[in-house]
Amino acid sequence: MRGFFITFEGGEGAGKSTQIRLLEQYLRGRGHxxxxxxxxxxxAGAEAVRHVLLSGAAEPFGPEMEAVLFAAARLDHVEQLIRPALExxxxxxxxxxxxxxRAYQGTVKGLTKAxxxxxxxxxxxxxxxxLTIILDIDAEVGLQRASARRGEGSIDRFEKDTIAxxxxxxxxxxAIAAAEPNRCVVIDADRDVEAVFSSIKAAVDAAMERREFKEGQANSFQRELH
Known part of the structure; x- marks a missing residue:
């Protein structure tokens, strides 16, 4: 049976890493x-590309090259880790x-949707x-959080961009969430960690229950056919 694929999205400082750790603990506790x-x-291949992208080394080659490198890293990631894990x-x-x-490169002038x-x-x-969890936070608040988390560490390629x-x-x-409401859930990330996680847990539980219900219906239909 195929596994369940959950992605976390949002701007800088939205708290994705913290919430992923909490969700991991919760799901492991439920036997997953x-x-x-x-x-x-x-x-391995994608991590090598990560350094090139976040260090800004690819930036002088233009947004098309950055987008291609992201795609190359994602291809390796999907083939080597994500798809086998789901299977x-x-x-x-x-x-x-x-x-x-879509949000980062899609807002760069000159890169078309096609x-x-x-x-x-x-x-x-x-x-x-x-399921995609989009942690939504005001851009300025998120950057302040990211700066506090980073401390004296170096700023990455994308954090250095303007507030605009x-x-x-x-x-x-x-806009992505509005266009794909069956997949995306927007969570207000400008709250304490426990409140944010409570919303995430409810969204994940609901999405998994929907999948189980659909699979149950499909299995029932297959049994009737036989």
């Missing part, structure tokens, strides 16, 4: 095998996936999330 991963990265029946929790490319859609199709094929750019990305995530 859980695989936690991230993008860019998650596999084994595991729950996969991924920190960023296709929607980050170009990004072609890269997306080549990278993931039919391996799409069953970060706000565009927030708007893009919300």
């Amino acid at each position: 095998t859980v695989v936690v991963t991230r993008e860019p990265g998650g596999s 084994s029946g595991a729950v996969v929790l991924c920190d960023r996936f296709i929607d980050s490319t 170009f990004l859609s072609s890269l997306e199709k080549a990278a993931v094929g039919e391996t799409r999330p069953d 750019v970060h706000q565009k990305r927030r708007d893009a995530f919300l």
Whole structure:
């Protein structure tokens, strides 16, 4: 039986890592095998590309090259980790996936939706999330959180962008959620950790129950045919 694929999206400082850890603990407690991963990265090949992307080394080559590198990293990630884990029946929790490319590279002037859609199709094929949690937070608040978390560490390629750019990305995530309400759930991330997790847990439980109900109906139909 195919596993369950949950992706976490949102702007800088939204708290994805913290919430993924909490959800991992919750799902393991319910008896699920859980695989936690991230993008860019998650596999040996993708982790090598991650450094190039987040360090800004690819930036001088233009947004098209960055988008292609993200797609290449995602292809390796899907083939080497995500797809095998799902085929084994595991729950996969991924920190960023296709929607980050849509929101980050999709708001870059000159990159067309058709170009990004072609890269997306080549990278993931039919391996799409069953549920996407979008942690929504004001761009300025999120950047303040990210700065506090980072401390004296170096700022990455995307954190250094202007508030206006970060706000565009927030708007893009919300637009994705509005366009795909059956897959995406928007969670207010500007609350305490426990309140945010309570909302996430409810969304995950509901999504898994819907999947189980549909599979139960399909199995019942197959038995009737035989």
